[in-house]
Amino acid sequence: MEKRVVFRSAWLPYLLVAPQIAITLVFFFWPAAQAVWYSFHLQDAFGLKTQFVGLQNFAFLFRDGKYLASFKVTALFSVLVAFAGIAISLLLAAMADRVLKGALAYKTLLIWPYAVAPAVAGVLWAFMLAPSIGIVTFVLKKVGIDWNWIIHGDQAMLLVVVAAVWKQISYNFLFFLAGLQSIPKSLIEAAAIDGAGPGRRFWTIVFPLLSPTTFFLLVVNSVYAFFDTFGVIDATTEGGPGQATNILVYKVYHDGVKAADLGGSSAQSVILMFIVITLTVIQFRFVEKKVQY
Amino acid sequence: MRIKHLTLALAAAGMVATQAHAQTEIQWWHSMGGALGEALNGLADKFNASQKEYKVVATFKGSYPESMTAAIAAFRAGNAPHLLQVFEVGTATMMAAKGAIVPVATVMHDAKEPFDPKAYLPTVTGYYTDLKGNMLSFPFNSSTVMFYINKDAFKKAGLDPNKAPKTWKEVVAAAEKLKASGSACPYTTSWPSWTHIENFSAWHNIPIGTKQNGMGGLDTVFTINSPLHVRHIALLGDMAKKGLFIYAGRTNQGDAKFSSGECAMFTGSAGAQAGIKKAAKFDWSINFIPYYDDVKGAPQNSIIGGASVWIMGGKKPEEYKGVAKFMAFLSRPEIQMEWHTTTGYVPITRASYELTRKSGYYDKNPGADMPVKELTLHNPTENSKGLRFGNFVQGRTVIEEELEEVFSGKKDAKTALDEAVKRGNEILRQFEAANK
Numbered sequence: 224m225e226k227r228v229v230f231r232s233a234w235l236p237y238l239l240v241a242p243q244i245a246i247t248l249v250f251f252f253w254p255a256a257q258a259v260w261y262s263f264h265l266q267d268a269f270g271l272k273t274q275f276v277g278l279q280n281f282a283f284l285f286r287d288g289k290y291l292a293s294f295k296v297t298a299l300f301s302v303l304v305a306f307a308g309i310a311i312s313l314l315l316a317a318m319a320d321r322v323l324k325g326a327l328a329y330k331t332l333l334i335w336p337y338a339v340a341p342a343v344a345g346v347l348w349a350f351m352l353a354p355s356i357g358i359v360t361f362v363l364k365k366v367g368i369d370w371n372w373i374i375h376g377d378q379a380m381l382l383v384v385v386a387a388v389w390k391q392i393s394y395n396f397l398f399f400l401a402g403l404q405s406i407p408k409s410l411i412e413a414a415a416i417d418g419a420g421p422g423r424r425f426w427t428i429v430f431p432l433l434s435p436t437t438f439f440l441l442v443v444n445s446v447y448a449f450f451d452t453f454g455v456i457d458a459t460t461e462g463g464p465g466q467a468t469n470i471l472v473y474k475v476y477h478d479g480v481k482a483a484d485l486g487g488s489s490a491q492s493v494i495l496m497f498i499v500i501t502l503t504v505i506q507f508r509f510v511e512k513k514v515q516y
Numbered sequence: 517m518r519i520k521h522l523t524l525a526l527a528a529a530g531m532v533a534t535q536a537h538a539q540t541e542i543q544w545w546h547s548m549g550g551a552l553g554e555a556l557n558g559l560a561d562k563f564n565a566s567q568k569e570y571k572v573v574a575t576f577k578g579s580y581p582e583s584m585t586a587a588i589a590a591f592r593a594g595n596a597p598h599l600l601q602v603f604e605v606g607t608a609t610m611m612a613a614k615g616a617i618v619p620v621a622t623v624m625h626d627a628k629e630p631f632d633p634k635a636y637l638p639t640v641t642g643y644y645t646d647l648k649g650n651m652l653s654f655p656f657n658s659s660t661v662m663f664y665i666n667k668d669a670f671k672k673a674g675l676d677p678n679k680a681p682k683t684w685k686e687v688v689a690a691a692e693k694l695k696a697s698g699s700a701c702p703y704t705t706s707w708p709s710w711t712h713i714e715n716f717s718a719w720h721n722i723p724i725g726t727k728q729n730g731m732g733g734l735d736t737v738f739t740i741n742s743p744l745h746v747r748h749i750a751l752l753g754d755m756a757k758k759g760l761f762i763y764a765g766r767t768n769q770g771d772a773k774f775s776s777g778e779c780a781m782f783t784g785s786a787g788a789q790a791g792i793k794k795a796a797k798f799d800w801s802i803n804f805i806p807y808y809d810d811v812k813g814a815p816q817n818s819i820i821g822g823a824s825v826w827i828m829g830g831k832k833p834e835e836y837k838g839v840a841k842f843m844a845f846l847s848r849p850e851i852q853m854e855w856h857t858t859t860g861y862v863p864i865t866r867a868s869y870e871l872t873r874k875s876g877y878y879d880k881n882p883g884a885d886m887p888v889k890e891l892t893l894h895n896p897t898e899n900s901k902g903l904r905f906g907n908f909v910q911g912r913t914v915i916e917e918e919l920e921e922v923f924s925g926k927k928d929a930k931t932a933l934d935e936a937v938k939r940g941n942e943i944l945r946q947f948e949a950a951n952k
Contacts, residue, residue, distance in 0.1 A: 265950045269613040270592050272951070283946060287939065289917075354764075355778055373765050374756075374924045461766060462913070464920040481581040482909040483588055483609060487946065 261489035268483035280490035297470040301448035316399035337393035341454030348386040349459040376467030402436035543597035570838035596828040605908040612951040621650040627840030639891040643902030653824035657861040659786040667799040669780035673697035680803040691760035701762040701779035706770035709915040718900035721816040729903040734948040741933035750929035753922040763923045786887035802883040817893040906947025
């Protein structure tokens with residue numbers, strides 16, 4: 224007996240997906256198309272004069288050594304955010320999955336930060352780690368660490384990574400927990416009977432079975448690190464000190480929204496769009512091969 | 517009887533309603549939060565109560581860049597406000613948008629409101645006036661950079677608390693003594709580019725850019741890598757290395773470092789006074805910013821920071837009449853005095869400065885007139901009138917990035933300032949091309 228629902232009507236399926244497609248068109252494709260259009264034009268802030276300048280906006284960017292340097296910063300930031308975000312939440316999910324008493328309380332608390340806006344997460348951490356008044360700074364100074372991310376670039380990077388990761392952990396945690404709970408207990412019990420310790424059981428059974436989730440989260444977290452983190456940066460370091468935390472998406476925001484340079488900002492967002500498309504394609508072509516469904 | 521009352525009441529209500537309708541509304545978008553916002557609303561209320569024809573509706577739209585972005589978006593959608601408060605670095609962008617704005621001088625002239633540009637302080641209006649002498653925007657809240665010292669810390673270090681350092685040489689000497697006495701932060705600053713590049717240049721009468729600091733044309737280039745600029749930034753870099761100067765950040769983070777007592781000397785906005793008064797648990801003084809005494813012509817005069825009010829284009833003539841009335845209202849000496857004394861921003865007309873002095877306010881609040889004195893120390897020159905660089909929001913970020921490279925010891929001053937000029941000029945060319 225066939226359990227699948229089959230649509231016999233020619234138009235009903237299209238009608239059902241139409242709202243989703245309409246939203247995608249209006250909120251994703253249209254702005255993306257506009258960005259491409261603006262990236263070839265030079266316009267004053269008020270949109271009074273618009274001129275076609277071909278690839279000049281792009282040429283301007285690639286003449287700027289600092290723009291090229293911010294690719295490196297972005298790569299470092301994204302790898303750190305994606306890797307730390309996935310690793311920590313996997314650890315937390317594995318632990319929470321074993322908790323018997325008060326599991327619900329743990330899970331709720333771990334999911335909580337997801338409801339916090341990126342800018343708020345940034346401010347929160349910036350307060351705790353503020354160079355002169357932060358509570359963590361106070362402790363760090365006691366143990367002899369000169370904590371001042373206003374002037375030390377590597378500390379600034381650490382701050383924004385921590386804030387960005389903290390916010391994303393809950394999301395990752397949810398998926399990992401769901402993934403863990405769908406792994407049949409019998410497999411793990413069988414391994415335990417054969418004498419495999421918890422570590423061995425995790426790496427040989429749980430981790431491979433979780434690989435689809437991990438892969439999905441890798442893609443989502445990379446996109447998050449590339450696109451969604453400008454709020455964290457804006458609320459804390461504003462790209463500084465120097466250019467230490469000036470990631471590509473923050474420069475897009477700064478130039479477009481704060482400095483009203485639409486052409487330059489759009490050119491950057493088009494470049495960013497290509498990077499993320501390429502990365503996603505690579506992830507699907509090469510990393511996905513290692514995934515066991 | 518009852519019905520009669522009701523009709524009367526209705527008629528009265530109707531009259532009130534028509535009266536309300538007859539009032540012409542003037543929308544004013546601004547960025548004054550907190551106590552400053554209350555003071556601004558107070559001005560609008562006073563104007564509304566002073567006459568019946570016009571009603572100024574003041575709306576807080578977030579930070580300076582935020583309200584400017586909001587107004588640009590509103591303009592593109594065809595419903596810009598009548599008045600928009602724009603910070604000083606946005607001046608070139610607003611000025612170049614010829615179809616989007618109307619010069620204040622034009623609006624005042626068309627409405628036949630009495631208007632004498634000479635009544636305003638030249639350093640304040642110079643920033644917002646074109647080369648032909650037309651005032652383009654209305655200087656609303658202006659401050660300048662001042663030098664503050666913690667007198668208690670000076671005493672502790674064996675320095676004379678009543679003698680604030682006048683020159684940078686004296687600042688370094690004082691900083692060394694302060695450090696020796698255990699100060700963790702002898703000197704800090706807010707607004708690094710505004711203080712150590714823009715005001716530093718005006719104070720020493722050297723150009724920030726060609727073409728009268730950009731006021732003479734869009735084809736300006738930065739000149740902030742001159743030997744004197746390099747000397748000063750190198751000095752700061754050196755002080756940072758020795759722990760005499762603690763960098764606080766790109767905006768007003770230095771304010772809290774001073775008012776908390778952490779830093780003993782501090783350069784920051786005149787507007788920081790209010791916060792220091794409230795928070796400081798020590799004796800302090802406000803002084804002129806330091807200079808290099810071997811530079812000829814220094815000190816000249818400092819330049820302003822803050823914001824001006826721009827009049828947006830495409831509105832009805834009667835609305836512009838109301839705008840003109842409101843601008844005339846804001847220029848009144850007693851209104852200016854109220855704004856000046858409640859907020860700490862400088863008075864913008866000579867008459868209001870005189871009025872405040874006569875009222876005895878400066879005797880009761882020593883130092884409150886220092887900002888005006890610093891701004892008007894000498895008649896402004898081409899180098900000290902102000903500046904007008906396109907896309908200066910980006911330009912300032914570039915300067916601040918390069919300064920941070922010096923303060924963190926990653927670059928020497930010459931390399932950093934050369935790079936700032938090179939990158940800054942690229943931004944200026946981009947602006948020039950977009951606004952040809």
